[in-house]
Amino acid sequence: MKVSVRFIIKRIIYYILPALSIFLLLLMWTAVAESQKTIPNPFEVFERFKRLQDRPISNTGIIGHIWASLQRVLKALGISILLGIPFGLLIGWSESFRYLFKPLFEIFRPIPAIAWIPLVSIWFGVGEASKITIVFLGAVMPIVVNTYTGVSMVPKLLTDAAKSFGASHGQLLTDIVLPSSLQAIFAGIKTALGIGWMVVLAAEMISAKSGLGFLIIRGSDSDDIALTMVSMVFIGVIGALLSTVCNLLERRICPWTNE
Amino acid sequence: MDERVKMRVRDLSKVFFTGKEDFKAVENISLDVLENEFLVILGPGQAGKTLFINMLSGLLSPTTGTVELDGEQVTGTSLKISVVFQKTAIMPWKTTIQNVEMGLKYQGISSNERKKISQQFIELVGLQGFENSYPRQLSGGMKQRVGIARAYAANPEVLLMDEPFGSLDAQTRYAMQDEILKIWETNKRTVIFITNNIEEAVYLGDRVILFSQRPARVKAEYRLRDLGRPRNYVDRAFLEMRQMIEKETDLALE
Numbered sequence: 001m002k003v004s005v006r007f008i009i010k011r012i013i014y015y016i017l018p019a020l021s022i023f024l025l026l027l028m029w030t031a032v033a034e035s036q037k038t039i040p041n042p043f044e045v046f047e048r049f050k051r052l053q054d055r056p057i058s059n060t061g062i063i064g065h066i067w068a069s070l071q072r073v074l075k076a077l078g079i080s081i082l083l084g085i086p087f088g089l090l091i092g093w094s095e096s097f098r099y100l101f102k103p104l105f106e107i108f109r110p111i112p113a114i115a116w117i118p119l120v121s122i123w124f125g126v127g128e129a130s131k132i133t134i135v136f137l138g139a140v141m142p143i144v145v146n147t148y149t150g151v152s153m154v155p156k157l158l159t160d161a162a163k164s165f166g167a168s169h170g171q172l173l174t175d176i177v178l179p180s181s182l183q184a185i186f187a188g189i190k191t192a193l194g195i196g197w198m199v200v201l202a203a204e205m206i207s208a209k210s211g212l213g214f215l216i217i218r219g220s221d222s223d224d225i226a227l228t229m230v231s232m233v234f235i236g237v238i239g240a241l242l243s244t245v246c247n248l249l250e251r252r253i254c255p256w257t258n259e
Numbered sequence: 260m261d262e263r264v265k266m267r268v269r270d271l272s273k274v275f276f277t278g279k280e281d282f283k284a285v286e287n288i289s290l291d292v293l294e295n296e297f298l299v300i301l302g303p304g305q306a307g308k309t310l311f312i313n314m315l316s317g318l319l320s321p322t323t324g325t326v327e328l329d330g331e332q333v334t335g336t337s338l339k340i341s342v343v344f345q346k347t348a349i350m351p352w353k354t355t356i357q358n359v360e361m362g363l364k365y366q367g368i369s370s371n372e373r374k375k376i377s378q379q380f381i382e383l384v385g386l387q388g389f390e391n392s393y394p395r396q397l398s399g400g401m402k403q404r405v406g407i408a409r410a411y412a413a414n415p416e417v418l419l420m421d422e423p424f425g426s427l428d429a430q431t432r433y434a435m436q437d438e439i440l441k442i443w444e445t446n447k448r449t450v451i452f453i454t455n456n457i458e459e460a461v462y463l464g465d466r467v468i469l470f471s472q473r474p475a476r477v478k479a480e481y482r483l484r485d486l487g488r489p490r491n492y493v494d495r496a497f498l499e500m501r502q503m504i505e506k507e508t509d510l511a512l513e
Contacts, residue, residue, distance in 0.1 A: 157344065160348070163336050164336045164340070165341070165361045165365055165413055167361075167365045175364075255393070256351055
């Protein structure tokens, strides 16, 4: 009985602590804003957010701008998954494929996605296609690397066991190698999501008529730091939500890792 | 029991070429395995027993020598041979039943049929109620039971068991020894069981073949059918046999 009471108290504390830390952040933010007068305080930022609802920028409210950024990331992530996982599987699985493509990949991998912006603009202009391409270039890398690592770390004992039970080459790939690498692949997708979210903002800051990155630059250009900070808050919140969704998805797809 | 030779091993060697000098792991092993017998291979740790069994299963190709199953040479993995692995080698992402039906799945047997056969062997090893559990939810002994059910469900003619109880605690180990004999008696198959535990060898085997230290060679052979079954660890005949083997063994084992 005593133990369960202690357990309940512990649970309550675990709910209170995050709220407490957010409250402290707001408090410090207010203190800094009041003492320096260089940045708006939380209430002014909230007021700015409400005003954005009445007077949209580029004919779009905040939801529209969030969606503009989000759909770019999700499209690029989708393409990255569709191309990156098979590519990672192939270089992990086939030796000749690895020797053929791994060196090329290793040269392209260190080039930051943002460095591609000039070339991509020449090829695709400044529209949606070029932004999605740039985000894709950032997001696909960790997916390929993690898939490849996952495949090369499949224990030999497990592939041996499957072989001894008569698994064909194809069955080894789909029944052993792929499920055994899923956790590593998921970690790659999570990293890709973070990178994609970062790259899309950079791309939007350079040239866009919508999106959270565009709002940040618009705020900066028009001396409207509150607008910039509204965008920053949403970037943080959306990023955290995406990563939570990803974790839930992983638990759903890899139930054997659950406690 | 008939005396037909099921597996014939001749001059089997495994040498690893590691630059400077050759590393002999298994040297000139010749032995016959009789149909439906329970043959125990007893040898000290690190003697090359696992390499030997991997050559029997076709997972490892020998440097010289041959393995024949029913007169035909074993060149790769065969559906007639199943392995119970030392480190279980069950798939962490598969449930008990999915692990047990692996062999049947790869043979292209329909899902319904697979479930029926697997269920039967899951019950035989006493895992009913855990069909949909993942390995991480099972104890060490239960995981090894999954491995045994998986090997039997594939319906092999020969079962290779590579120190399957090596990592279990003593209590579970004794229980599993009885379990494996019960299964063997209800589903007669040729079993080759590897261990480094003399007591276990004498308790289980129709015949015990003693391997030397590395490189593994056949050192002695003991016929234990006269001990009858079930055996008792403290019978006089049992203890005498145990002592006799102990004298011949290269290292004080366990």
